Amino acid sequence: MREHQHYGPVDRGSALVAAVGVAIIGMMLVAVVVTQAVVVTNDSQRDRVRTTEVHSAEAAVDATLASLRTGAVCSQTYTYGAGTTATTVNVTLKYYDDTTELTCTNGALTGASGAVAATKAVVTATSDPVAPGVGVQPERIVEATVNLQAIATSIPGAALFSGGTINPGGGYNVSAAADSEAAAVWQDSGDWLCNPNNTSIDGSVFVPNGSATFQSQGCYVTGNVYAKTFIQAQVKAANGGYHIGGNAVAFSGNLILNNPITIKGNLAVGGNVPLGTVQWTGSSISGTICSANTTVCPGLEYYTPVGLPEIDYYPVDWTGWTPSNKAGFATQVENAWYPTFTKSWQNTNLATDLGNCTVPANMSDAIVNFPSNKSNTKTVYDMRDCALKIQSHSGNTYFTMNLWADTVLFVKSLDVTNGLVVQSGDGKEHQFAIIVADGGTQNNGVAECTTRSSTGYTPGNISLSSAAITVAPEITIFMYSPCTIGFQNKSTSYGQVYGGTVTVGQTGTEFIYKAVDLPGVELQIDQSSASSGYYVQIASKREMR
16 A cells, blocks of 8 residues: 655644744834834933033032122022922032132131132032933033232222212213222112213222213213113213223123114123124223123123212210310301401401301411411301201302311301312321201101201201312312202312212313311212122133033
């Protein structure tokens, strides 16, 4: 018999094996694809975190630099973003005095010799993810090196201080008597206008609650100009000249140019500069420039209004001074003029006029000594019941006061209808003050040109008309009124002028700064509430990794 050959059972199940093999290969491919997708997703996530870290580290550096404006910072921590891209940035700072590293403890810097101000800082910002992902965690570091300049917390005082506006009239000049001192013009409220020709400020101008505008080629400032809002140049500087010889700061406004501006120092603007205009391209800025539409300023210098100081008469403040009154003032004049009279009625008329707070005209040309015995007795005259008038003399003879000692007049008001000359009797330096005592509510810290209800006292103005006032270099004068101080004609004063409003008339008035030191008179412009920190200049900024 023949054998039968059977083939079917030998191939049975091969399809299943093939299918399983294909499935395994598919699973391997899926695993590879899924793994690759996870890797790509994680890498993409890390890339997003890294990008966020770079931006957050830079933002933390900028925020820290801005905070240096109000004081030293030892370290800071910031959190940026949300969700899986949120980052935490730890900022550390190293401070240096020249080349020596300082110790920072709770914002206080110390060196080998104790407390010291820094001149340089290295700011390091390290950014890490808030929610760590899979794999190596990304970390970015940004480092900035900055130069620091300590900000003064106060200004010694102003040559010219106005609680309101300064009406410039025909122009005026401000300077300092000593090269070691800096003159300042402080306009506490309103906009400062430099519109007349022949106006020069050999010092700095501060406008803590307004703008600064240059309207005349003949007006310039050798020092710095600070304005709370904008700075504007309506005219070009004079040929070969400049508008601002130091730095210019417009804290919250723009730089407005009707014509090019010339600044010898730095320009810092909280708003914008007029990029792309012919006025901007024609401007000359010798120092650095920062603004909202160029390089953002890391920390802007700023000042706060302080108000005109309240000055009143308190006898307790004047220990060591001889107190007197309007009768005592009259006696000094009478002692000088009576010997020059030839008629008895002249004595009577002078006594009557002085009793009415008037120094009469054309009665005598004799110089009046204060005190009349030529001693060195410092005297304060309480004449708050006196609206003092010094009337015109004939020709070029003015009422002249010879000071042999420091002399202070507290008056209700002062009206000089011709000239007042104040000079030294012994050639030595003396202080002289004309103070219109404060009105309104007593001892409330606010200068008020209003009636004091408890006494009925109403302060008035200091008005210097005609030949106005001339103060010799040996005399340091302080003039104060919570109301208006008006220089209707050319005047010269060595000292300080503080008024609710200051008006200048004739061109050529000179305010020459000499610091005043009188009891009960605090003229320092305190800015400790504004800042005790640093001006910041970025030397370099880089990403470390």
